[in-house]
Amino acid sequence: MGDRKNTDDHGGSAQPDPSEAELSGRLRGLGSALDKVQAARQAEQKASATQDRTSSSAGMTLAFRLGAEFVAGVLVGAGLGWAIDRFLGIAPWGMIVFMLLGFGAGIVNMMRAAGETGRKSPPEGGA
Numbered sequence: 854m855g856d857r858k859n860t861d862d863h864g865g866s867a868q869p870d871p872s873e874a875e876l877s878g879r880l881r882g883l884g885s886a887l888d889k890v891q892a893a894r895q896a897e898q899k900a901s902a903t904q905d906r907t908s909s910s911a912g913m914t915l916a917f918r919l920g921a922e923f924v925a926g927v928l929v930g931a932g933l934g935w936a937i938d939r940f941l942g943i944a945p946w947g948m949i950v951f952m953l954l955g956f957g958a959g960i961v962n963m964m965r966a967a968g969e970t971g972r973k974s975p976p977e978g979g980a
Contacts, residue, residue: 915967922966923959930955 934951938944 919963919966922962926957926959926962927952927955930958 930951930953931948933955934948937947937951941947
């Protein structure tokens with residue numbers, strides 16, 4: 854019973870069992886390769902997480918800036934219209950006209966602010 858032979862499924866003899874030292878060496882090699890792969894994956898995940906945070910905060914900053922540009926244009930237009938209505942006594946026409954002008958100015962300012970981020974800097978030394 855203690856005398857077992859390694860045989861394959863077809864009745865022939867198989868390769869002899871690898872020694873314990875050889876198996877331990879393989880196991881250490883696989884362990885170190887696995888550690889390298891895990892370290893590379895963790896570094897990649899850290900880099901992508903940092904990049905995601907940076908890009909989302911830049912997007913939020915741009916969104917708040919664009920919103921502020923628009924609201925400021927409308928409020929300034931409405932304020933100027935109200936002042937003109939009050940001094941000239943032409944209510945509500947000054948408010949209507951200048952609020953529409955403020956709306957247009959807000960849109961133009963938003964387009965300029967959004968274009969600044971997407972536009973590349975001009976080349977040095979010429980047009």
